[in-house]
Each structure stands twice: as C-alpha cells, then as structure tokens.
Amino acid sequence: MSFSAVFILDMKGKPLMSRDYKGDLPSNCIDKFMNIVLEREDEGSVSPILKVEDITYMYIKHSNLFLVAVGKNNPNASLIFAFLHKLVRVFQEYFKELEEESIRDNFVVVYELLDEIVDFGYPQFTDSKILQEYITQEGQKLDVAPRPPPAVTNAVSWRLEGVKYRKNEVFLDVIESVNLLVNASGTVLRSEIVGAIKMRVFLSGMPELRLGLNDKVLFENTGRARNKAVELEDVKFHQCVRLSRFDNDRTISFVPPDGEFELMSYRLNTQVKPLIWIESVIERHSHSRVEYMIKAKSQFKRRSTANHVEIVVPVPSDADSPKFKTSVGSVKYIPEDSTVVWYIKSFPGGKEFLMRAHFNLPSVEAEEDEGRPPIHVKFEIPYFTTSGIQVRYLKIIEKSGYQALPWVRYITQNGDYQVRTN
Template structure:
C-alpha cells in the first residue's frame, strides 16, 4: 500500500489527489478538544450542518467504554459518528453523519497534533488555553469547508505566529504558498551554495527467544532530507527497487522489496505508480521524504549470551558475552547493553574486556556501554551483586536483555540510492550527499 503520509491539499498535484480530496468535503465537520474533565476547550464547525449539542454525547460514551475496557477509535450516537484520538490529557474528536473515509480523518487529526506540538512544544490542556487565539487561527488555515489545506508548520509559521496576526502590510492577502500549486514550498528561495543532504535510516526490530531462535524481525526505514536549494527545483530519486527492476527487465541480485511505503505530500504518486520514479519538488529545510517497512528475517547484528548464577541466596553472578555479527569493515557506535538484575541487588562489582558498566537501581539493570564495537569482535562482561533479601525468588530471566546501537555507512536491508538528480530551470550545479545509518529499534533477546 502506498500513501501520502500527510493530509492532502486541494492545491497539491491535481490529478494525484482530486478524487481523494472530493471525499473530504463530507468528512471533517467538527473538531473538538476535550480536557480530562470532559469540558469543551475549543471547537471548529467546518460545514455548519450538524447540531453542536451532539458532542455532549461523546464523553458519557467514553466513560462507559472505559468501564467495559473497550477501546474502539470510532463511536456512534444515533446518526452521529465520533472519530477520536487521545494525546496527553486531550481528546481530539471529529464528528460526521456521513460514511466518511476514516483513514483520512485520522491522518488529519494526527497532523493537527503534530502542527500544535511544533507550535507549542507540548500539546496539553494548558498549552491550548494559553494559545487559544493561535489555535483557532491554525484550525481555520489547515482546513476550509472540509478540504485540508496547508498542513506544513513551516509554511504556516510564515503568517501565523504565537502572537497572533503579525503581518500587517497593506491590504490583506494570502501568502504565496497558499495559492501556489506547491503549498509546502515558498517561492524566491535563494542560497549561495546549493546542496541536498539525504539520510537513509533503518531501525531493526528484533525479538530472540531464550533458545536462540528469531521470533520477530522487521526493518523500519525512512529517508530524510535536508534541502538547501534555490528556486523551485525538481528532484528525482532512484533506488534499487525490486519492482522497478522487474518492470524494466533488468537483473540485479541486490534489490529490495519495499512494503508499506508512505510518501511526503510532495511526491507525485501517479508517477511512482506508473513507472516507480520518485519525483518531487522538495520542502525547504528538513523533512521526511518517505518511510517503508520490510518483513524479513534479520540475522541479529549484535548477539548476546548470558549466564546467571545464584549462590546461597546471598549473591548473584552474571556473565554476558556480546558478539558483533556484521562485517569487520563496519563499526557499531554507542552500544548500550541493558542486562536485568534482581530488584534487591546491591554492592555491584564489574569486570569487562572493553567498555564500562554502571548499575541503574531505578531500572534494575546493569548498563554495559561500548563506545566502539567493530564487526566480527567478541567481548565479555561479569557482574557480581549481593542479595540482602534472602527470601527473594525473583526470576531474573523474565525480562529480556535490550541493546541500543548505531552503525553508520551501513543498511541491513541493502537499500541503495542509485541516483539523485536535481533539475532547476536556472541550471545551477548542486551537490547531493547521501548517508546510510542502521540503528536499533525494539531490539530484545530473552535469557534462560
């Protein structure tokens, strides 16, 4: 499935989103912000064709759901439907009487949260009350009569500030980015040196059983940009995409099959679906161009073995062996191995072949830090603890060992940027820079 990961705008790439945008005019009728006490903080009626009192049914329904341990994200009262998300101490609720596209509603609600967080740092009841004028201005700008408009906070900040309306230059006029065909980028941007920095970042989620078998593994990747380009450039990105190579009839062993691809709204979806070309006019500055997932069996990059011995309920000894299972030309940086210990442990003593250890009693773990861990290496750590609680029968093996790390210049999936073309009508020369990073996500190894 391929999606834009932002709500779509009427001013976006026309043919790509017209049919989707037409659906939205019937969707977002109201947005309410509910505090913990169930009071309306702020609301916006986008189409004016629903009874405002309908929202009073929402909190009683939520209270009944909590009593029944029900967590449905969509609830109904009569002919009214409430689509809601919870953030901090707030409920954000959208109302409709239509058979709406729920995925688009939730996408918009989460984008509202992101915009508010970028404006107010923290989104909670207090920040809403302190900035209610700005909140109303933002709600008026991000949607018009049910159509999502500008949802990029960088563009919004050009004409909506936390001090309210700051722009007072002659007759009021909308910013160029609102009426422009490219709503996420301003016109007239100029730089002395034109560059594009691209980071391909992959997180490895892994769960290994106590017997050493891989129970769960997946790769979650993202491509992030930092764009320092003048004018209105068009970029074309080529990856070693398996589907692309099959379409073009080329054979190459090192290809990747991307799943659950999500793009920034700047990417032309129709072009990608036709010939797998990633073509776009990028936002200025930093942004996430795309994200993807690969369900594949991943060989553990850092393998952990541990042995825990108790001696007469008075002390415990933990032996941990860590082995890097990637090629020697790569190096894992800032490795942190978190080994669980009994909660009543004290008098820690450590011995390591490399790195340093510290006891974190608030987490009941030993943290073994290795600043640089080259591929094909193996290191040892021993920890001794006293156990003052003689009757403690806590099972240390219940909690898994977790590992944090980062490996630069390496991707576990084998994804590669084949080319990044930069086209701008003025014809200036620009330098593209690409960096690969693999890091730990939810990386756990169970112990005996």
C-alpha cells in the same frame, strides 16, 4: 466523509472554543460528550469513537485537553483521526506547548487556523510552514485580505516560490532500524528491517530531484541482473513524490519541500543475521549470590564499527553488592530498573568481548521467576545498511542551472532488539 464541527475542551469537558462548519448539529451536542465518556470509563469500555443516535464523536486527549470532531452518521474515522493528530502538530509548531493555557492565550490564532485548515468540514492543507506565511503568531488581521502565498494555489503546495540559498546543498540519510527476537538457543524467532530516507534540502528556486536506488523491480524490468538489488516492501512516500512516475519506471522524482522531511519509508521482512550476537550464562549459587557471564560478538564486516553500544541485562530486583569485570567498556548497575548496562563506546566488526557480573542475594530464599526478561541491545552503525540498499544517484535539476552538492549518509541502528536468556 467530512465532519460537522471541532471542539477543544478542558479535562472537565468544558468547551474552550469550537468551530461549526456545517450548522447541522444541535447547539448543545457537545454537552453530552463528557457524560458519555465518564459512563463508558465506569463500564470499563474506553473507545475514541462514541456514537449517540445519529451523532458520532471522535476524540483524542493531549496534555490537559480533549480535541473532539463531531459528525453525523458515519464520517471517515481514519481521515478524522489523522486530521486531529495533524492539528495537534500545527498548534505545537505555533505555540511550542499545546495545553489549556496556550489555547486561552491564542484564541484569535486558533480560530484563524481552524478556518484555513478546514473548509465545510473537509480538511484542506495542514503544512505549518505555509500557514505561517499568512497567519502570524500575533493573530493580527489586515484590513485588506492578504494575498495567499503561491504554495496554496499552485500544484506544489508543500514548497514556497522564491527560496534562495547562497550555498545549495542536499543531505540524504538512509536510516535502518533492525527489529530482532532471538531465543536462548540462538534461533532467530522474528526479524525485520524498517527503513526511512530522510532529507534536509537547502536549494534555491523550484528544483526537481531524481533519486535512483538499487531497486530489484527496476533492474528486473530493465533486464539488468544485479546481485545486490533490494526488494522493498510497504513503501510509503511523501506527498511530493510523483507516484505515477514511480509506478511507470520506478523513478523517484519530486520537487522537495524546503528544509527537513521524510522522503520515504520501507520495510523488509527478511532473515537478518544478528549484528551483535549475545551469549549469556547465568548461575545462581545456593540462592545467596548470582553470577552473569555475557559474551558479545559483532557479526558485521571488520571495516564497520558499532558506536554507543548498550547491552541491557535484567537482574533480580533484590540483588545487591554488585561487582563487575569486563575486557572493554564500562558497566553500571541501575537498581531502580533492576538492570545492568554494559556500555561499549566503539565496537569494531569481527570482535568479541566478555563481561562478568556478580551480585549477592538476600539470605531469604526468593522464588525463581518463571521467565527472565530478555536482554536488550542498543547500537548505531554508521556507513552501513543491513538490507544493502544503495543510493545509485541523486540528480538535481533547476532551470537556473546552479551546481548543488548532494551528501549521502547510511546508518543502521537497533529497533526492538531482544535476546532471551531462558
């Protein structure tokens, strides 16, 4: 399940640095890597996994670098690619930009990181906040080995002990993105909600937090019928959440990392009523001009408001002389993208607005496209969730007994939100 070595190469395949963890590979094994990559590209076969005899190369490209993990036989590919991407993030947090120059300028730090992050080919902990406690940017080593921070040795490896704040606060954001595809006749072809609960934690000590949601499974298990309960799918938690506790009684209990992190994500495959309904009428006149009439209607409650709404309408690439008329907002023609963007700063619920656009077309008749690109809609609705998910409580328990302020915010925004016009 482990790998044998890590190499960082420039774009010509020249090794900038490497770390051999097991000593079971030929010393020149990386010399073959670039030739194999070039051969596969010439053949039109590009794969991030290359196998030659009993040696497997797994690599990612970043900026002007190759990061390559090499192992024997069949190493765990998903684990290794997750490690390589995490390694990129750690380097970026240390050096801001990860490129050939930053590697050359920080050899000592990179070697120290590779030694701490991996042990005998097995990835260990990769939390840069913890690493920065004892591997400094300057890369200077002490004569006496420093004592590792408590987070490396205790059960809560994602949080340091002794964190102190004058004001203890927790900010929790429930953010939902709506993915929607509607055909020209108004039928919803695809819809789903992708949600995430993101937190910013500024709490002293080692607090335990307990989060309660209007979870359908919880209410059913406890015999409490609720109309507004939500059935979450594909739930993924941050490593700090006690999964056994959640499996037993659906309680989300955790000791949080300090600062910003994503506590959980979820998905709901459900029929979503389009929050912003778009109707379009497109008329071509003798191939000399084209007119658009776009009607937008907000289909959410009047007490909610969508902010920064953008309705992106595709137009012919040869259109010119734009003229616009709208009852609200502003309209801008972006010729390099062949689109018109109708921007509405504030779109209250239950409202309907109209925009007309007129373009001249060249006198030479252009062929009618078989299919027009869809209209895209962008928006953000604060204090609102499409799924109806609610934070029922957020309890903060810390042995010193301090008082902390929890702040909860809900946001719904567009994901891949498309409306076809034909």
